[in-house]
Amino acid sequence: MDRRNFIKTSSFGLTAAAVAGSGVVSLSSCCGKSAPVKKDVSLNISFQEGIAPGESLNEKFDYMEELGVVGFEPGGRDLAKRVQEIQDALKGRNIKVSAICAGFDGFILAEDPAEKTAFDTTMREIIAAAGQLGSTGVIMVPAFNGQLPCKPHTRETREFLVDELAKLGEYALKCGTTVILEPLNREECHYLRLVSDAAAICRDVNCEGVKCMGDFWHMKEETSDYAAFIAAGTKYLQHVHMASRGNRCMPGEDGDKDNYVDGFRALKEIGYDKYVSFECGCKGEREISVPAAVELIRSQWEQA
Amino acid sequence: MDRRNFIKTSSFGLTAAAVAGSGVVSLSSCCGKSAPVKKDVSLNISFQEGIAPGESLNEKFDYMEELGVVGFEPGGRDLAKRVQEIQDALKGRNIKVSAICAGFDGFILAEDPAEKTAFDTTMREIIAAAGQLGSTGVIMVPAFNGQLPCKPHTRETREFLVDELAKLGEYALKCGTTVILEPLNREECHYLRLVSDAAAICRDVNCEGVKCMGDFWHMKEETSDYAAFIAAGTKYLQHVHMASRGNRCMPGEDGDKDNYVDGFRALKEIGYDKYVSFECGCKGEREISVPAAVELIRSQWEQA
Numbered sequence: 001m002d003r004r005n006f007i008k009t010s011s012f013g014l015t016a017a018a019v020a021g022s023g024v025v026s027l028s029s030c031c032g033k034s035a036p037v038k039k040d041v042s043l044n045i046s047f048q049e050g051i052a053p054g055e056s057l058n059e060k061f062d063y064m065e066e067l068g069v070v071g072f073e074p075g076g077r078d079l080a081k082r083v084q085e086i087q088d089a090l091k092g093r094n095i096k097v098s099a100i101c102a103g104f105d106g107f108i109l110a111e112d113p114a115e116k117t118a119f120d121t122t123m124r125e126i127i128a129a130a131g132q133l134g135s136t137g138v139i140m141v142p143a144f145n146g147q148l149p150c151k152p153h154t155r156e157t158r159e160f161l162v163d164e165l166a167k168l169g170e171y172a173l174k175c176g177t178t179v180i181l182e183p184l185n186r187e188e189c190h191y192l193r194l195v196s197d198a199a200a201i202c203r204d205v206n207c208e209g210v211k212c213m214g215d216f217w218h219m220k221e222e223t224s225d226y227a228a229f230i231a232a233g234t235k236y237l238q239h240v241h242m243a244s245r246g247n248r249c250m251p252g253e254d255g256d257k258d259n260y261v262d263g264f265r266a267l268k269e270i271g272y273d274k275y276v277s278f279e280c281g282c283k284g285e286r287e288i289s290v291p292a293a294v295e296l297i298r299s300q301w302e303q304a
Numbered sequence: 305m306d307r308r309n310f311i312k313t314s315s316f317g318l319t320a321a322a323v324a325g326s327g328v329v330s331l332s333s334c335c336g337k338s339a340p341v342k343k344d345v346s347l348n349i350s351f352q353e354g355i356a357p358g359e360s361l362n363e364k365f366d367y368m369e370e371l372g373v374v375g376f377e378p379g380g381r382d383l384a385k386r387v388q389e390i391q392d393a394l395k396g397r398n399i400k401v402s403a404i405c406a407g408f409d410g411f412i413l414a415e416d417p418a419e420k421t422a423f424d425t426t427m428r429e430i431i432a433a434a435g436q437l438g439s440t441g442v443i444m445v446p447a448f449n450g451q452l453p454c455k456p457h458t459r460e461t462r463e464f465l466v467d468e469l470a471k472l473g474e475y476a477l478k479c480g481t482t483v484i485l486e487p488l489n490r491e492e493c494h495y496l497r498l499v500s501d502a503a504a505i506c507r508d509v510n511c512e513g514v515k516c517m518g519d520f521w522h523m524k525e526e527t528s529d530y531a532a533f534i535a536a537g538t539k540y541l542q543h544v545h546m547a548s549r550g551n552r553c554m555p556g557e558d559g560d561k562d563n564y565v566d567g568f569r570a571l572k573e574i575g576y577d578k579y580v581s582f583e584c585g586c587k588g589e590r591e592i593s594v595p596a597a598v599e600l601i602r603s604q605w606e607q608a
Contacts, residue, residue, distance in 0.1 A: 145459070153457035155449070155494040190459040196500040196535065199527045223503045227535035231500065231528045 041268050043301040045294060046071025046098035046277035053286045057089040067294050070095055071275040076103025076138060079129040086133060097133040098275035099180055099213070099239040100126060102140060108164055109142050109157065109191070111149040123179075124171060131175030136274055137211055137238050138172070139180045143191050153191060162204045169209030180238045181212040185221050193221040196231035203236070211238030215279065216260055217248045225263030234270045242297060243280035250293040253283045260297060264304035345572050347605040349598060350375025350402035350581035357590045361393040371598050374399055375579040380407025380442060383433040390437060401437040402579035403484055403517070403543040404430060406444060412468055413446050413461065413495070415453040427483075428475060435479030440578055441515055441542050442476070443484045447495050457495060466508045473513030484542045485516040489525050497525040500535035507540070515542030519583065520564055521552045529567030538574045546601060547584030554597040557587045564601060568608035 047060075047069050054060035061072070072095050074086060079100060086097065103126055106118030123140065130138045142161060143150045151157040165179065172178050181198040183189070192198055198212035212232055214225075218241075222228040229237060240263075246254030267276075276297070282289050351364075351373050358364035368376070376399050378390060383404060390401065407430055410422030427444065434442045446465060447454045455461040469483065476482050485502040487493070496502055502516035516536055518529075522545075526532040533541060544567075550558030571580075580601070586593050 155490055158490075158494070186459055186462075190462070194498065194500050194504065196498050196527065196531065200498065200525060203527050221504060222535070223500065223507050223540070224535045224537065227500065227531040230534065231526070231531035233528065236527070 041271055041273065043298060044071055044098075044273070044275045045069045045297070046073050046275035048073045048101060048277065048279050049075065051278045051280070051282075051290060053290070057085065061089055061093055061095055064095060065093060067291060069294070071098035071277060072096070073098045073101055073275070073277045073279070076100045076126040076130070079103060079126050079133075083129050083132050097130075097135045098277050100130045100133075100135050100138045101279070102138070104140070107143050107147045107150070108140070108168075109151045109161065110147070111151055115147075123168065127168075127172050127177060127179065128175050131172070131177040135177050137178035137180040139182050139213065139239065141182055141184060141189055141192070144184075144189055145187070150191075158201070162201060165201070165205045165210045166207050169205060169207035171209070173207070173209035178209045178211045178238060181210070182215060182239075182241075183212070183218060183221070184215070185218045188218075193218075195219070195222065195228035195237075199232040199236045202232075212236050213239035213241065214263070215241035215243070216245060216263060217241065217243040217280070219263070220245065225260070226266045229263055229266035229270065229272070232270075234272060237267075237270065237272060238274055240267070240272075240274070240276045241279045242276055242293075243278070247281070247283070249281045249283045250278075250289040251280070252293050252296040253289060258296065259300070261300050261304045264297075264301050268301075268304055345575055345577065347602060348375055348402075348577070348579045349373045349601070350377050350579035352377045352405060352581065352583050353379065355582045355584070355586075355594060357594070361389065365393055365397055365399055368399060369397060371595060373598070375402035375581060376400070377402045377405055377579070377581045377583070378437075380404045380430040380434075383407060383430050383437075387433050387436050401434075401439045402581050404434045404437075404439050404442045405583070406442070408444070411447050411451045411454070412444070412472075413455045413465065414451070415455055419451075427472065431472070431476050431481060431483065432479050434481045435476070439481050441482035441484040443486050443517065443543065445486055445488060445493055445496070448488075448493050449491070454495075462505070462508075466505060469505070469509045469514045470511050473509060473511035475513070477511070477513035482513045482515045482542055485514070486519060486543075486545075487516070487522060487525070488519070489522045492522075497522075499523070499526065499532035499541075503536040503540045506536075516540050517543035517545065518567070519545035519547070520549060520567060521545065521547040521584070523567070524549065529564070530570045533567055533570035533574065533576070536574075538576060541571075541574065541576060542578055544571070544576075544578070544580045545583045546580055546597075547582070551585070551587070553585045553587045554582075554593040555584070556597050556600040557593060562600065563604070565604050565608045568601075568605050572605075572608055 047064055052060040052063040054063050104119055104122040106115040108119055110116045126138050168179050183192045183194055183198045186193055195214045202210050202212050214228055219225055242251055244251050244254035245257040251258050351368055356364040356367040358367050408423055408426040410419040412423055414420045430442050472483050487496045487498055487502045499518045506514050506516050518532055523529055546555055548555050548558040549561040555562050
């Protein structure tokens with residue numbers, strides 16, 4: 001499948017206009033520039049595997065369907081061995097695989113060739129499985145702080161990263177999916193902390209198979225949730241992670257801190273049509289906190 | 305003068321609401337969140353010393369007044385010796401000093417203690433002179449690519465920068481001015497390329513004397529001019545540089561590339577009340593290109 005067909009046929013290649021087709025779409029076009037206008041964009045909620053209560057995938061998916069959760073974000077570790085299991089459990093359901101959360105060995109900025117090879121090999125295995133599952137993309141971090149020895153944070157390393165991502169992105173496109181750069185907070189990854197920086201890397205890579213995401217937990221690094229998502233735009237933004245903003249638990253479990261309206265406003269303005277996926281712990285009773293979190297973010301989405 | 309009085313009495317401490325008081329200000333307040341609404345914000349044009357034709361400061365200022373240019377951005381080199389000259393030439397005019405463009409020796413991230421001391425000494429001299437001139441702030445770059453040896457781009461260096469800026473910002477506040485971080489493009493400064501990154505540093509410094517800016521020439525690093533300025537907001541954005549976007553000449557000299565509307569839209573939305581200052585070369589006849597550039601950006605400001 002070439003890039004063009006991938007974009008045309010992929011379920012997440014839908015344009016904002018198509019998705020928002022049934023809603024209120026009015027692009028003001030004063031002087032040839034379109035000002036942002038809120039679109040009637042649907043909120044596509046996704047859960048990582050640990051979020052829903054339940055022993056088996058089927059129990060979890062039953063629970064998610066009850067809540068209207070339409071995406072499932074599995075971990076990437078040994079994903080190839082789980083493709084059949086996941087496909088079977090999703091059969092006949094209104095749930096699709098959203099992104100795949102990492103799970104590879106090594107890292108892309110490793111100085112040690114063995115670490116880099118481990119990354120290249122296992123990342124490609126996960127990408128291939130992600131493609132089989134119709135995933136929006138495989139999440140990756142260029143280098144966690146603890147991953148050493150790491151290439152220095154120089155212009156040359158950025159160029160190396162761009163070149164390597166271009167190769168990875170082309171492979172992902174062939175598999176029918178993407179790779180998704182995730183900025184983290186400084187405690188975890190000094191190298192890439194801002195969504196705008198991840199978006200600028202995507203722009204430089206210039207391959208439809210390389211995208212970025214924002215995680216509301218890590219986005220404490222941002223001065224503006226709104227500006228962060230606008231900087232990425234539909235062109236680069238491929239995934240969003242949700243968590244409470246004080247302790248990375250269920251949205252709402254940190255009270256007033258858990259405000260996502262400013263970021264959601266940007267997602268609606270850009271016509272974001274991918275997933276907003278829960279990656280977080282849970283302080284309270286899961287059977288109470290999870291539905292409450294879903295209700296909270298639906299309510300904030302409406303407000304945005 | 306303490307920080308509070310500085311903020312209260314400084315001409316550039318005016319709030320957006322006050323500046324936009326005579327214009328159309330309507331903050332929509334759906335669900336407690338205010339959505340961005342364009343304000344009737346005035347465009348305050350400033351020139352660096354080389355922009356206007358003329359032999360003397362007085363000839364240049366006469367020319368600038370004819371064009372309605374209200375700001376003057378001198379270089380920082382030996383500024384202390386020029387305070388009287390500049391004050392005399394500005395007397396009775398509708399032109400104020402905007403920012404001061406660098407001019408210090410050394411650099412803040414220098415590994416060599418002598419280079420760091422040279423920075424500390426000369427930067428403080430310029431800041432003091434900037435305060436005497438009522439300047440909005442002194443522009444600085446943490447480290448040009450060619451400035452070596454430079455501290456490595458690590459989390460520890462960022463913490464060092466934040467600590468050093470806090471000291472510098474407190475000194476600037478005492479002098480009645482600020483220091484302004486300028487992101488540049490990768491050819492000149494890999495360390496700081498994005499306005500959102502500069503804004504995040506200002507947020508971490510948490511001192512009213514430390515601000516940031518955007519330069520439309522360097523902002524080719526951004527994926528979105530609009531998002532860049534929104535990320536800075538009125539809280540951190542203290543200056544803007546103008547140039548054509550292909551060759552860093554007069555706005556308009558690079559034709560259709562010279563579109564500033566998206567960035568201007570953000571400046572209007574945040575109620576930006578500082579200066580938009582020309583730092584650029586000139587391809588054509590200065591007497592033709594300069595007025596044409598002023599007309600172009602006024603027209604795009606209206607469109608924004």
